Amino acid sequence: MSLTVSKPLDIPTNLKDCKLAILIPVYNGSATISKLIDTVIETLSQSANLHEIILVNDGSRDNSHEVILEAIEKYPNYITYIQLFRNFGEHNAVMCGLNQLTADVVVIIDDDFQNPPSEILPLVTKLLEGYDVVYSYYEKKQHSLFRNIGSKINDKVATILLAKPANLYLSSFKAISSPLVKIIVQYQGPFPYIDGLILRSTTRIGTQLVQHAKREEGRSGYTIGKLLSLWMNMFTGFSIIPLRIATYLGFLFSILSVLLAIFFTIVRIQGPFFINADIPPGWASTVVLITFFAGLQLSIFGIFGEYLGRLFLTINESPQYLVRDIYKKQEPIE
Numbered sequence: 001m002s003l004t005v006s007k008p009l010d011i012p013t014n015l016k017d018c019k020l021a022i023l024i025p026v027y028n029g030s031a032t033i034s035k036l037i038d039t040v041i042e043t044l045s046q047s048a049n050l051h052e053i054i055l056v057n058d059g060s061r062d063n064s065h066e067v068i069l070e071a072i073e074k075y076p077n078y079i080t081y082i083q084l085f086r087n088f089g090e091h092n093a094v095m096c097g098l099n100q101l102t103a104d105v106v107v108i109i110d111d112d113f114q115n116p117p118s119e120i121l122p123l124v125t126k127l128l129e130g131y132d133v134v135y136s137y138y139e140k141k142q143h144s145l146f147r148n149i150g151s152k153i154n155d156k157v158a159t160i161l162l163a164k165p166a167n168l169y170l171s172s173f174k175a176i177s178s179p180l181v182k183i184i185v186q187y188q189g190p191f192p193y194i195d196g197l198i199l200r201s202t203t204r205i206g207t208q209l210v211q212h213a214k215r216e217e218g219r220s221g222y223t224i225g226k227l228l229s230l231w232m233n234m235f236t237g238f239s240i241i242p243l244r245i246a247t248y249l250g251f252l253f254s255i256l257s258v259l260l261a262i263f264f265t266i267v268r269i270q271g272p273f274f275i276n277a278d279i280p281p282g283w284a285s286t287v288v289l290i291t292f293f294a295g296l297q298l299s300i301f302g303i304f305g306e307y308l309g310r311l312f313l314t315i316n317e318s319p320q321y322l323v324r325d326i327y328k329k330q331e332p333i334e
Contacts, residue, residue, distance in 0.1 A: 011104040011177050013128050019051035020044065020124060021103035025093035026057045029111035030064045036109075037071045040117045041078060048121060051103040052329050054080045056096050059087030072327055081327040088321045090172070095192045096321045098176075099185050107175045108194075115173040119210035123175040131206035132180040133198055136173040138212040162199045168207065170195045190318040191310060 012018040022040055026033055037053060044050040053075075055068055065083060072079050082096055094108060105127060107120050119136065127134045159166055176184075176198070184197045198205075 011128075011179070015047075015121075015125065015128065016049055018049055018105055018124070018128065019103040020048050021052050021054055021101055021106045022050070022120065023054045023094065023097040023101075023106050023108045024056070024111050025090050025097065025108075026055055026060060026064050026068070026111045027087065027090070027093075028060045028062045028064060030060070030062045030067045032113050033064060033111050034067050034071055036111060036113055036117070037075065037079070040109075040120070041075060043117045044120065048124065050078065052080050053078050054097045054100055054106075055082070056093040057081070057083045058090070058093040059084055069327075076330040078329060079327070080329045081325075082323055083325045083327075085322040085324045088319075091192045091194050092190075092321045094194055095185065095187075096323065098181050100326075101178060101181050104178050105175055106178070106181060107173075109173055114212055116211055119173075120175075122210060123173075123208050126206050126208045127175045127177060129206065130204065132177050132202040132204040134175045134206040134208050135169060136171045136210040137169040137207050138171075138210065140212065162196055164195075164199055165205070168205065173210070188320065189310075189314045190320050191314075192320060 022044075024033070024036065029036075033055070037055075040053060041050065055071075057064055057068065068079075068081050072081055080100055082100065084093065084096065088096075097108075098106065105124055107123055109115050109117070109120070115136065123134050123136060155164075155169065164170065180198065180202055183201045184194065187197055
């Protein structure tokens with residue numbers, strides 16, 4: 001008896017044979033994107049098989065579009081450029097770029113130069129050891145205190161909700177193999193979370209120590225609003241744990257209400273204890289219970305509402321992104 005094994009979706013293990021794509025989501029990156037493209041091509045064109053650079057302009061409000069068009073004139077054989085109608089968010093822009101991928105490996109890098117292009121090859125080399133994805137990590141991050149605190153909170157939340165390995169840092173600077181990309185882009189919902197899609201798809205995850213530089217120009221777009229939006233994507237898009245917590249809280253406070261009823265019955269029969277006799281009977285307990293349970297109910301309804309709202313938007317086929325223009329790279333004439 002013989003076994004028939006389908007051909008696996010492998011990628012070349014040799015760096016020179018492996019087609020490499022660099023994916024850069026661009027948002028107000030006019031001050032750095034031109035230099036970044038120059039450095040990427042200078043760094044990789046001789047030492048790796050640089051197939052293309054995919055730029056996704058996520059509704060920039062500066063002149064990033066004009067700067068990128070100049071780069072296309074300079075490097076027509078390298079650049080694929082996608083301009084979106086408006087700002088959809090980093091993960092949506094990355095999904096747009098992944099849908100354009102034709103290479104064997106893609107490295108996602110931000111447009112702010114905090115991840116030096118010289119660190120791209122170590123990520124790819126690590127990936128070719130047999131991983132589906134390789135995340136970068138840093139000895140010291142050159143982010144603001146607020147962003148570092150937010151990252152740590154995000155890390156803990158992801159560990160709880162997404163079963164992320166505790167020692168894995170979910171960096172935006174990562175290398176992904178094309179077989180995994182094919183799985184990721186099957187997600188068509190309007191609220192993509194790339195790391196959530198990765199964690200639910202594979203356990204062949206590697207890490208690579210890299211340098212982290214200070215931001216060269218401008219300031220970070222990392223805000224409390226974006227952090228909360230990211231958490232909501234985790235909560236309601238890739239985990240049902242918040243619903244379970246709501247259920248557990250319902251049971252917990254049902255039991256608590258029974259215990260309170262017993263407590264107040266004993267107080268009624270035996271006389272006041274743990275309660276100030278000067279307070280009108282029933283006033284304190286009524287106010288506290290109404291306030292507490294009203295807040296709890298609103299929170300739980302909010303969780304249900306968020307799930308239902310996202311389900312409605314998904315069924316209503318709200319767009320993941322909308323492409324205004326695509327400038328495809330020119331294939332070299334042989």
